[in-house]
Structure formats: structure tokens, C-alpha cells
Amino acid sequence: MLRSISAEWLKLRHSRIGLVLGILPVISLLIGCFNYYFNQTALQNGWYSLWTQVSLFYGEFFLPILIAICCAFVCRLEHANHNWNMILASPISITNLFVAKLFTVGMMIFAAQAFFMFMYWSAGQLLSIPGAFPIETVLWSLRGWFASLSIAALQLGVSIRLKSFATPIGISLCAVFLGIGLYVLNLGLLFPYSLLTIGMGVLSQKGLNSMENILFLLMNSFFILLFGTWSISRLKKKDIASS
Amino acid sequence: MKALSLEYFKIRRKRIWIMLTLFLAAEMVWASMSMSISISRNASNASWEALIFSISSMNGLFLPIISAIVVSRICDMEHKGNTWKMLMTTHTGRNRVYAAKYICANSLILYGVIAQAVFIVGFGWSKSISGDVPLSLLLQFALGTMLTTLVIIALHQWLSLTVRNQAFALCLGMLGGFIGTTSGLFPSGIRHLLIWSYYMDLSPITYVYNSASSYYVSGMPPMGLQIASLLLAVIFYSAGKLHNSKQEI
Numbered sequence: 001m002l003r004s005i006s007a008e009w010l011k012l013r014h015s016r017i018g019l020v021l022g023i024l025p026v027i028s029l030l031i032g033c034f035n036y037y038f039n040q041t042a043l044q045n046g047w048y049s050l051w052t053q054v055s056l057f058y059g060e061f062f063l064p065i066l067i068a069i070c071c072a073f074v075c076r077l078e079h080a081n082h083n084w085n086m087i088l089a090s091p092i093s094i095t096n097l098f099v100a101k102l103f104t105v106g107m108m109i110f111a112a113q114a115f116f117m118f119m120y121w122s123a124g125q126l127l128s129i130p131g132a133f134p135i136e137t138v139l140w141s142l143r144g145w146f147a148s149l150s151i152a153a154l155q156l157g158v159s160i161r162l163k164s165f166a167t168p169i170g171i172s173l174c175a176v177f178l179g180i181g182l183y184v185l186n187l188g189l190l191f192p193y194s195l196l197t198i199g200m201g202v203l204s205q206k207g208l209n210s211m212e213n214i215l216f217l218l219m220n221s222f223f224i225l226l227f228g229t230w231s232i233s234r235l236k237k238k239d240i241a242s243s
Numbered sequence: 244m245k246a247l248s249l250e251y252f253k254i255r256r257k258r259i260w261i262m263l264t265l266f267l268a269a270e271m272v273w274a275s276m277s278m279s280i281s282i283s284r285n286a287s288n289a290s291w292e293a294l295i296f297s298i299s300s301m302n303g304l305f306l307p308i309i310s311a312i313v314v315s316r317i318c319d320m321e322h323k324g325n326t327w328k329m330l331m332t333t334h335t336g337r338n339r340v341y342a343a344k345y346i347c348a349n350s351l352i353l354y355g356v357i358a359q360a361v362f363i364v365g366f367g368w369s370k371s372i373s374g375d376v377p378l379s380l381l382l383q384f385a386l387g388t389m390l391t392t393l394v395i396i397a398l399h400q401w402l403s404l405t406v407r408n409q410a411f412a413l414c415l416g417m418l419g420g421f422i423g424t425t426s427g428l429f430p431s432g433i434r435h436l437l438i439w440s441y442y443m444d445l446s447p448i449t450y451v452y453n454s455a456s457s458y459y460v461s462g463m464p465p466m467g468l469q470i471a472s473l474l475l476a477v478i479f480y481s482a483g484k485l486h487n488s489k490q491e492i
Binding site: 015016017019020023024027028031034035038057061062065066069072073076079080163164165166167169170173174177178 | 257262265266269272273304308309311312315316319323408409410411413414417418420421424425428
């Protein structure tokens with residue numbers, strides 16, 4: 001397993017994916033801060049108001065698409081030059097292969113979330129927001145990361161299935177809107193994209209009670225297992241379309 | 244013409260039309276929900292102007308991402324299949340292939356813009372919006388959207404053909420969508436520097452709000468911006484074509 005993971009990291013060398021992982025949180029944060037700065041009379045809730053501005057677009061639109069880009073990216077090399085044939089003929093289990101890819105995407109998203117939180121803290125300091133830094137936002141960010149894993153499990157399955165780099169990202173965009181719809185209808189726990197909205201406290205900063213937190217964790221674990229099993233069994237049973 | 248027909252031939256099984264239709268359907272469902280809520284709150288919101296403005300503002304988010312995906316799919320097949328070498332051995336020059344791809348991508352988005360215009364008319368009739376269908380406003384809406392699309396596709400084609408890794412092109416599409424959505428927050432001086440805000444700026448409808456009231460104003464989009472977007476399209480297209488033709492395969 002460790003060798004599979006290190007092979008995945010090796011494939012990412014010189015890919016400059018870090019640039020993509022960095023740019024999107026920076027732009028979301030800059031525009032969120034800009035909006036907060038010019039509307040301070042209406043936004044009176046300090047750190048929480050800043051969170052609503054910076055996390056809205058990031059958590060709702062860009063993080064799910066960033067996850068889709070990362071998933072398509074880690075499958076990109078396999079889709080090129082008949083590499084799937086080589087990978088599937090090598091002496092590593094398909095489960096290891098999938099878990100290594102999921103772990104790699106998970107680490108990339110974790111880095112993006114950590115960077116986003118660091119910038120949120122820095123922006124708060126620069127804007128001289130009164131009061132202590134709210135620790136809940138770190139929890140929201142961690143919950144968002146956990147929800148990202150269930151989206152990543154689904155997107156990885158789609159990216160392994162489809163040769164195109166762009167189509168899984170388009171599918172993710174459509175799923176984002178479906179997720180908003182389900183969140184509005186209070187069915188958010190049933191869809192990974194809505195779980196991200198709930199977890200990151202993007203549209204509501206009420207926070208979850210302990211029962212809701214357990215449900216959130218259970219549903220995410222269920223989705224990770226479900227999509228993981230689906231992708232692994234599909235890879236085991238069906239022929240891969242290698243170009 | 245042959246190069247163009249070959250582009251359509253190459254994408255015949257890529258289901259790009261279906262994908263585009265699905266994305267637009269998602270946009271239209273969102274637009275119809277938001278318009279229905281807005282009309283149920285205030286009956287005076289049931290106007291053609293409000294409908295066209297709502298679609299223009301949503302285009303700022305959707306069309307940059309959709310354009311990035313469409314262009315990426317059209318260009319990536321040459322990278323994936325290593326077909327540039329093959330293309331160079333034929334009589335078709337690189338510039339002709341570049342032009343064919345550009346026209347092909349724009350025609351796909353044009354199909355989307357026409358579908359949006361049909362949706363506006365259909366939704367307006369279903370909600371019994373008063374007055375005749377504003378054909379001139381719809382035409383200006385389509386023209387403004389296509390002018391912006393010409394620039395954005397030229398930019399994306401440049402990036403998608405010169406950088407093999409499509410993650411960057413899609414990242415730019417996402418940034419464009421973000422800028423397009425938030426462009427209303429910027430002062431006009433900054434907004435006019437960002438092409439993604441032109442979906443709103445070249446729309447024939449403007450929403451004016453002040454402390455006393457808010458209302459829609461219809462009129463021809465500024466001629467200066469239309470010329471600027473045409474010029475930008477020419478610049479990005481030419482620069483991309485030149486860069487692509489000089490690049491080693």
C-alpha cells in the first residue's frame with residue numbers, strides 16, 4: 001500500500017498541480033475579503049461574517065470542482081499511452097490502487113483546506129477583525145475535508161470510467177447544483193455534494209448538534225465505502241477502455 | 244470547410260451536444276426556479292427584462308466553465324491521440340485545423356445560446372408575461388453573449404492546445420466562472436478589464452438600484468465594449484494561432 005501511495009506521489013512530480021490547488025482558494029478568499037471590506041456596515045458578525053463571504057463560493061462551487069480536477073488528474077496518466085493495461089497487469093491489488101489514489105486526492109484537498117484556513121486567519125488579522133479566532137471554523141473545515149473524501153470516492157470512480165479529462169468535471173458541476181437543490185429540500189444528508197455544504201457551514205453557521213455530527217460522519221463513511229466498492233468491483237470485473 | 248466537417252466528424256461519438264444540453268438544462272432549471280420564486284413574491288417581476296437579465300447573470304457563472312469543458316474536449320483528443328504529427332503529414336495546415344476547432348467550439352456554444360433564447364420565450368409564455376416577445380432584446384442578448392464567448396473560446400483554445408495538461412484550462416474556466424459571478428461587485432473600471440464580466444456588460448438589460456427604488460433598463464449595450472470584445476477575440480485568436488503554429492510537436 002505504501003509503495004502504491006509513493007508511486008502516486010511520484011506521478012505528480014513536476015505536474016504543477018499545486019498551482020491549481022493554490023489559485024482557487026486565493027481568488028475565493030480575495031473576492032470574499034473585498035466584499036467583506038466594502039460591506040462592513042451590513043456584515044457585523046466579525047469572523048463569522050468573513051467566513052460567510054470567503055467560504056460561500058469556495059465551499060459551494062470551487063471545492064467540489066477542485067476535487068473533480070484532482071481526481072481526473074490522478075487518473076490522467078493511466079488513461080494515456082495504454083497505461084491502464086500496464087497498471088492492471090502489475091502485481092498490485094486493485095483495492096490498493098484505488099485506496100492509494102483516494103489517499104493522494106485526500107492529501108491534496110487537505111493541503112488546499114489547510115491553506116484556505118491559513119489565509120482566512122491571515123485575512124482576519126489584516127482586516128483587524130475583533131475577537132478571538134473561532135475554533136469552530138477549523139472543525140467546519142475538517143468536516144468539509146471529510147465530506148470531500150466521499151465526493152472524491154465518487155469522482156475517482158467516474159474519472160477511472162471515463163477517458164475524458166473534462167467530462168467528470170462537467171458532471172461535478174451538474175452534481176453541485178443537484179446538491180444545492182437537495183440541501184434546500186432538507187435532503188442534504190443523502191447526497192455527498194450537499195454534505196459538503198452542511199459540513200463546511202457554507203449556507204448556515206448554526207453548527208450541528210452531536211446527533212447531526214454522528215449522522216454526518218456515518219453518511220460520509222457510507223458514501224466512501226459505497227463508491228469505493230463500486231469503483232473497485234467495476235475495475236475488477238469490467239474491461240477497461242485503454243486508449 | 245473540409246477541416247470543419249472533420250472536426251464535427253471527430254466529435255460525433257463524444258456526446259458533447261448531450262453534455263452541453265445537460266449543463267444548460269441545469270442552468271435553466273435553476274433560472275426557472277429563481278424566476279418562479281421571484282414572481283411569486285412580487286408579480287411585477289414577471290417581465291421579459293427580468294428574465295433576460297437573470298439568464299445573462301447566470302451565464303457569467305455557467306458559460307466560462309461550459310466553454311472550458313467544450314474546448315478542452317475538442318483540443319484534448321489531439322493530445323491524447325498524438326494526432327498532430329499525423330495531421331502535419333496531410334495537406335491540412337495547422338492554422339486551418341486551429342480555425343476549424345475555433346468555429347466548431349463556437350458553433351456548439353451558439354447552439355446553447357439559441358436554446359437559452361428559446362427557453363426565455365417558452366418560460367415567458369408559460370408565466371403569461373405581458374407584452375410581445377422582445378425579439379430585438381433577444382437578438383441583442385444572443386449577440387452580446389456570443390461576442391463574449393468568441394473571446395473566451397479564443398483564450399481557452401490557446402491554453403488547451405499549448406498546454407497538454409487540461410487541468411490548467413479547466414482551472415481558468417472555473418476562475419472565469421467565479422469572476423463572472425462576482426463581477427457585479429467590482430467598480431466598472433476594473434470590471435471592463437475582465438472579459439468574464441462581459442456576459443453582463445453586453446447584455447441589453449441593466450439592473451439599476453438605488454436607495455429609493457430598483458428597476459430594469461433596456462438598451463443597446465455600449466458599442467465600445469462590443470468593439471473591445473471583438474478586438475480581444477482577434478488578439479487572442481491570432482496569438483494562440485501563432486503560438487500553436489510555432490510550437491514543436
